[in-house]
Amino acid sequence: MGVSLIFKIAAVGILVTILSQILKHSGREEHAFLISLAGLILVLTWIVPYIYELFQTIQTLFAL
Template sequence: MEINLIFKIAAVGILITILGQILKHSGREEHAFLISLAGLILVLTWILPYIYDLFVMIQDLFDL
């Protein structure tokens, strides 16, 4: 796993938290929820190839 990916995930987390707080305080809870959901989907799309590689590696390790 690259260190840049960890920094990207941290940056997205910080940005989503700040935007979510701003939107919640302005009374737009629905938008804050959608922003956090979009951030989660974005991070999952970045991590999904690594999860797939992990399962392939485990499968090869145990010869399944």
């Protein structure tokens, strides 16, 4: 996992936070929720391969 992935996640977090605040203040809480959900799904798609690799490493380490 590189530093670039951490910066990408931070950028998405900042962007989602700003957009959510703007949408909440304009009275569109539903859209703010959908933006937050989309940001979460985007970050999870970046993280899932690393979690899979971690579980594979643990499995080979303990020979399960």
